[in-house]
Amino acid sequence: MNDLQTEVRNVIEGEPVALFMKGTPQMIMCGNSKRALDALRRAGAPVTTVDILPDPAIRQELSAQSGWPTIPQIFVKGELIGGADITEELEASGELERKLEEALGTDYRDSREEKVVSLV
């Protein structure tokens, strides 16, 4: 297993909520990444973001592992939630908060913090 493969897997499996996006929360480079981040923030999720833009290999490796071709990609406790459309849809129906409570505990909002992980 190469390093990037391990690093991507560690983020997916190790972070409570992982958002692979274009850019960072400070400088978002894509509207869909913003839609996903906004929905996660409204749900009070503790988001760990990974910018996939610095190296095309990150996106390649990520899609190989997830089977999802586009960015952003959102994972909760290692489970692929989807992209921006599904995240917004789940947020609107209240399903996203229910999923977060189920995966992280009902007090998940308390630990609310944002983290940025760099893979290169």
Place this chain on the structure above:
Amino acid sequence: MTLLESLLRAAFPDASVVEVVDRTGGGDHFHVTVVSGQFAGLSLVDQHKLVYAALAEPLADGTIHELRITTRVEGP
């Protein structure tokens, strides 16, 4: 019928709704809606993966720059 619409029609022959909206008029930002019985029992992730699979070629060759997807299970 546009390329995207015909690919979706071919992948979801039972679909009651196949809608393709060119969001910006530029021919590369699309919102597709599919209502099909094939989605029954599937998670949203798996439903969207079927749509991605149907559109794999235009996604890979850059015809689609950005894609929004709405899927619904065909009602009884």
